[in-house]
Amino acid sequence: MKFAGLRRIGLLATLVLASVWAQGGRGTIYVSFKDDISTLDPAIGYDWQNWSIIKSIFDGLLDYEPGTTRLKPHLADKYSISKDGRSYTFVLRGGVRFHNGRPLVAQDVKYSLERTLNPKTQSPGQSFYLGIEGAKAFVEGKAKEVTGIKVLDQRTLQITLERPDASFLHKLALNFAHVVPREEVERWGADFGKHPVGTGAFKLKEWRLGQRVVLERNPQYFVAGRPRVQEVVFLIGLDPNVAFLRFQRGEVDLLGDGIPPARFNEVMSSPKLRSLVAIGEQLHTGYVTLNVKVAPLDNIKVRQALNMAIDKQKIVRLINNRATPAVQILPPLMPGYAKDYAGYPYNLEKAKQLLAEAGFPNGFSTVLYANNTDPNPRIAQAIQQDLARVGVKVELKTLAQSTVIEAAGTPGQAPMVWSGGMAWIADYPDPNNFYWPILSCAAAVPGGWNWAWYCNQDLDRKAQALDAMVQPQEQAARVAGYRDLFKRIMEDAPWIPIFHEKRFTLRSARLGGPDSIYVDPIHIPVNYEEVYLK
Known part of the structure; x- marks a missing residue:
């Protein structure tokens, strides 16, 4: 009877675990940072610390293959370029929803790009999009909209440039072009960066200034099987040397500020620690x-x-x-x-x-x-x-x-x-x-x-x-x-x-995957969407 009971418990545990895996993520990972996150507004955030967190909450028309510099369609299902190289037509992926439940439409992309261009937003990314036709007139207050951004229907958007720019698709993959819902921006105003709402793999669960930021898995995310963990907890205010000690005790999975310089030789000369170091090139x-x-x-x-x-x-x-x-x-x-x-x-x-x-x-x-x-x-x-x-x-x-x-x-x-x-x-x-x-x-x-x-x-x-x-x-x-x-x-x-x-990143033994997840050249410093627990 005891043996049979254990079998039933084991079967139940297996079914529960299978259910968790079917939902696409399990467990929590812990990341340390010395300084607090300044903002999670994609139009404003422009430092390495919030870069990959913003990419975890928001999406753009395009993104990169994980661990590479190769572009791929993302919110866009497909796109085409005119013969003169000036006009780009994007067809949005169907079934994408913001964290508040509203479906994504082409007007959201237009609004988000115009918001980045708007001087009132004070976006450091404004200059990347001044080549769009009509952008300068909009910035100078001579037009109420950017004429080069046209919504053709709910799922189709056309962007026309003043002159051809072969790097423009890369610029659309920058955080500054990530899509936000107008109603949430207007609801929170200047505090939108503390109450971010996107379409991304994670959504904000908790933010205690100076203590912790918690992201939870978005169950409606349009990429199957992503993200691969249930939560990411950013522990704020940890001196890098203290974070290293907590890493050794198993309380931190990733050192967000990197390996402390005073500990670098110790880490690289220890076979156990060296095996946990991910190394990658940077641009x-x-x-x-x-x-x-x-x-x-x-x-x-x-x-x-x-x-x-x-x-x-x-x-x-x-x-x-x-x-x-x-x-x-x-x-x-x-x-x-x-x-x-x-x-x-x-x-x-x-x-x-x-x-x-x-x-x-x-x-x-x-x-x-x-x-x-x-x-x-x-x-x-x-x-x-x-x-x-x-x-x-x-x-x-x-x-x-x-x-x-x-x-x-x-x-x-x-x-x-x-x-x-x-x-x-x-x-x-x-x-x-x-x-x-x-x-x-x-x-x-x-x-x-x-x-x-x-x-x-x-x-x-x-x-x-x-x-x-x-x-x-x-x-x-x-x-x-x-x-x-x-x-x-x-x-x-x-x-x-x-x-x-x-870039050298130290990860805990319970984290799986290739080095490219932890030293992603685009999702600096870490591609949290791809991180998983063994």
């Missing part, structure tokens, strides 16, 4: 800008010499090998990265020769600006020491990040800038995001991010022509064109690319 490049408008950096041979004088391997060792040395501007994950390009090899004798040819056989004096948060001062000192070996005397100015950014964006003020702490991580995986904001003539303006003040009008025209190649059959040629464009920039040497950072 990141850390670099030194060389102001081409300031003597003697206006001399191309000087800039090429400085590129050859930096020991990048040594700098990578300074940050516990959490990066790979860079030989070019684009990171390895970015389309257009030239795998066979060697760049400027570390060669002190050749660097000295180029300096002599440029008229500086005894070197010169200059200034390097850097962020004053660790490890940036140490990296700046390593650069200073390397350049001293070829006779270049570098004065270091390690200052607050905001001060460095101001100096770098002021004409003639910052000869050299180490970008660490402010280095470029792509907004989206398209090579033009490494050109227009930081290397184009349009960005070489006061307050801009082109700190090298580099301007090549021919390359601007080439980039415009490449961005007009929007049809699928043109993409291979477009990527090859950008590969050549960035090689051409490296000939002029306005940057010294130093390294491409890798």
Whole structure:
């Protein structure tokens, strides 16, 4: 009787477990963060901490294959592009509902894009959509709607651009274009970011400021079998070192702030802990800008010499090998990265020769600006020491990040800038995001991010022509064109690319799946929709 009773209990447990699995998720995972989440409004959130949480609550017309930079339709069931490359027609997926139960319609997409463009929203993503026809008139208050966004019927939307933009689909996959329900935005007003309602895999269950944010599984989510856990609990206010201790006690599954620097060597030298580390590439490049408008950096041979004088391997060792040395501007994950390009090899004798040819056989004096948060001062000192070996005397100015950014964006003020702490991580995986904001003539303006003040009008025209190649059959040629464009920039040497950072994430033994879930290049830092318990 006892044995039979246990069998019945076991059968019941099996049936319950099967039911839970059939619903598509089980259990709770715990994630630690030192700082509170600032907002969960997709039109406003723009930092790495809330990026993947917003992506868990909201959806866009397009998304990426998990763990990759490959676009796929998401809220859109399908789309087409006009022959002139300016108009995109999207047909929405049927059966999608907001967390409040209302069905998604095309008008919601129009409203969400216009909300991001509206100056009253103060969205940092507004500029991504100014290329839509009529967007500038709307922003300036000359029109009540964006004429280039048209609702054709409840499930069909057409977006027309002023000129072709091959990166536009990527921009529609950004959080800023994620879809929100108008009635909930109007209900909560400025507090919508604390009461988010989307169509995503998770919905907000609880938010205790400074303590915890809890997401629960959306049972009506349109992607079958996702998400794969019932809840995600973000524990707020945990110092990274305290979070690490709680991780060791089994109280935290993911270190949201990463492995504490003081614990990194301990983790990597422990077979048990090392087996729990997920490592992935980022769309990141850390670099030194060389102001081409300031003597003697206006001399191309000087800039090429400085590129050859930096020991990048040594700098990578300074940050516990959490990066790979860079030989070019684009990171390895970015389309257009030239795998066979060697760049400027570390060669002190050749660097000295180029300096002599440029008229500086005894070197010169200059200034390097850097962020004053660790490890940036140490990296700046390593650069200073390397350049001293070829006779270049570098004065270091390690200052607050905001001060460095101001100096770098002021004409003639910052000869050299180490970008660490402010280095470029792509907004989206398209090579033009490494050109227009930081290397184009349009960005070489006061307050801009082109700190090298580099301007090549021919390359601007080439980039415009490449961005007009929007049809699928043109993409291979477009990527090859950008590969050549960035090689051409490296000939002029306005940057010294130093390294491409890798992301290291520590996960608990009870979490399953490939590393790409935990170091997703798009859903930074973690793709919570794909996380599951073993």
